[in-house]
Amino acid sequence: MFVATADETNVVPSKEQSPSADEVAIRLVDKSFIKAYEAGDAKAVAAHFTADAEYMDETGAVLHGRENIAKSLIDFFANHPQCKLEMSVDSIRMLSPGVALEDGHTVMTHANDDRCVECRYTTVYVKVDGKWLAASVRDSVPNNLQEHSTQLRQLDWLIGDWVDEGNDAVVHFSCNATDNGNFLVRSFAIHVAGQNAMTGTQRIGWDPLAGKLRTWLFDSEGSFGEGFWYRRTDVQGSESWILKTSGVMADGQTASSTSIYTAIDDQTMTWQSVDHEIGGVQQPDSEIMTIVRSAPIPAQAVAADGR
Secondary structure (H helix, E strand, C coil): CCCCCCCCCCCCCCCCCCCCHHHHHHHHHHHHHHHHHHCCCHHHHHCCEEEEEEEECCCCCEEECHHHHHHHHHHHHHHCCCCEEEEEEEEEEEEECCEEEEEEEEEEECCCCCCEEEEEEEEEEEEECCEEEEEEEEEECCCCCCCHHHHHHHHHHHCEEEEEECCCCEEEEEEEEECCCCEEEEEEEEEECCEEEEEEEEEEEEECCCCEEEEEEEECCCCEEEEEEEEEECCCCCEEEEEEEEEECCCCCEEEEEEEEEEEECCEEEEEEEEEEECCEEECCCCCEEEEECCCCCHHHHHHHCC
């Protein structure tokens, strides 16, 4: 993949040492690079390279020259539209006046793929006519790379405490990372008329064999199931996550369903269950439920409760 570097806010200089004017300028170039990359603008991305730049991807394939880099980007963006990038700069070092070395790592997510791609990179910047340009970029796969926590970060928006207050029931959800960030554990509790009606847990992790995010579900009645997560992006660019599950009810009947999760903003998501079958009998689709983050418990209440 082509490297994308972090904006100037990713690495905060120490109070003892402020960034130099050249470092600030390079970070602004990085920010411009990211904007062009996420826009899928091959010409604008290629403009960040020198005319005779060299780019080597993580497989060892090499491209020479801005023109060839631009042609490769046109093909890449056609096959991978709406790429999203997470990036961090580890260091920027001035090697000599007009020459700088930047090291960091990137995580790319494709809109039409459920897999993230993580790379380390090294970029040699040179100053040409007062402008910093990339003369050399080399990508590499991180040593001992295990994708589990990287892939799972796609569902970070689930983390936290959530509540759905319906007319007949209140459902509380809680989601936290566990086991070195390699799994998410979601728990839920359904309360009807103030009484605990059902509880359950869901564990989410990366299945490296299937190349997908997998989930396992268990509830207090004895039902269990498993399934896979899929990301869906509509023509307007709105993104949802689809969870397709199948399992066994406590009474031995088979069951399957499709859950649709859509993040509205940092505080709100919607959920709907469709294509729900129990024992081979189609069930009606649920209403679209709005789930919001729970308000934090006041510190005084926590102290009084003894927790």
